[in-house]
Amino acid sequence: MELVLSSLSEEELEDVVRENERKWISKGIDSAFNMINSSMTNTIKGFRVVNEQAGEIEIDFEWYKEMSKAFVCITDKNISDLEFDCDCSLGSSGGMCGHFWLGVIFSFKKNFFNISNWTLFELPQEFIRKIENIEIIETKSGALLLTDKASDNFLLQEYIGSEISVKNGEILRSERKSYEYEGKETAYYLLTLKDAIVEKKTVPELTIRLSEGLYTKNLLKIGDRIEVKGKLIKDKFQGLLVKFIRHVTIGKLEKSKVKSITKDKHWTLKSSSNANKSYTITLKADGSWSCTCPQFTFRKKQCK
Numbered sequence: 001m002e003l004v005l006s007s008l009s010e011e012e013l014e015d016v017v018r019e020n021e022r023k024w025i026s027k028g029i030d031s032a033f034n035m036i037n038s039s040m041t042n043t044i045k046g047f048r049v050v051n052e053q054a055g056e057i058e059i060d061f062e063w064y065k066e067m068s069k070a071f072v073c074i075t076d077k078n079i080s081d082l083e084f085d086c087d088c089s090l091g092s093s094g095g096m097c098g099h100f101w102l103g104v105i106f107s108f109k110k111n112f113f114n115i116s117n118w119t120l121f122e123l124p125q126e127f128i129r130k131i132e133n134i135e136i137i138e139t140k141s142g143a144l145l146l147t148d149k150a151s152d153n154f155l156l157q158e159y160i161g162s163e164i165s166v167k168n169g170e171i172l173r174s175e176r177k178s179y180e181y182e183g184k185e186t187a188y189y190l191l192t193l194k195d196a197i198v199e200k201k202t203v204p205e206l207t208i209r210l211s212e213g214l215y216t217k218n219l220l221k222i223g224d225r226i227e228v229k230g231k232l233i234k235d236k237f238q239g240l241l242v243k244f245i246r247h248v249t250i251g252k253l254e255k256s257k258v259k260s261i262t263k264d265k266h267w268t269l270k271s272s273s274n275a276n277k278s279y280t281i282t283l284k285a286d287g288s289w290s291c292t293c294p295q296f297t298f299r300k301k302q303c304k
């Protein structure tokens, strides 16, 4: 590296440095926007204004499962020599990590400084344009977060960590997932609901997690409209997700359909243990179920 650099003219060297700087800046900005919009690696717990007058803020975040902090102070007074400190590996070695950029955005949104006073280096136009859509919000649990009005998550950001009711969501997709825990396979379903109503807002797409038991008990299928209550969380891999659902109500639309059945309805299902056997499930006019499988007839238990 040294050899290559020493063979460059001063002008060329400056270009290399500037090019590198640009690369690091856009990397940090991308990381900040990733943290605002999803939560792939580290979850931001919240921003805190430590000293409003001095423009001092702290950011709480999880870094490799450890609670960590970043301190940022950017005001019109100190803008050419701003203060920044971060626990993450890049930040603690003096780099401009995503947390730095989160601090820049938050401080700017708090009006601690005017963007036209920024002289440290040239801010990318893309960044200035993008932060127009960023807003500070307070979640129900009182944490301050940044939200991107241009992102899908925007509508529900303030309910993260809270119990929410999801109404009239149409099942758009369903995916069975399973994992092994203490030698036992546990399965669950991830359902994507279309146009669900959450706290009077219509959410274009929302993912919910249902236990396999709940999924099969309700005989759910694509196109069903359902109502659930659960906790909205920000999952590392799924993004926003409604979890801890204990009950599913088939929407009014479906219920009225069930009520209008005057004749018994029958379905034939292949046995899961013997491919030559099949059972008939009956939905009676009174809305009760019965099944010809041994589990239902002999044990009087609710089967699938």
Ligand SMILES: [Zn+2]
Residues within 6 Å of the ligand: 070, 086, 087, 088, 089, 090, 091, 092, 097, 098, 099, 100
């Ligand atoms: Zn950092």
Ligand SMILES: [Zn+2]
Residues within 6 Å of the ligand: 279, 291, 292, 293, 295, 296, 303, 304
């Ligand atoms: Zn059965």
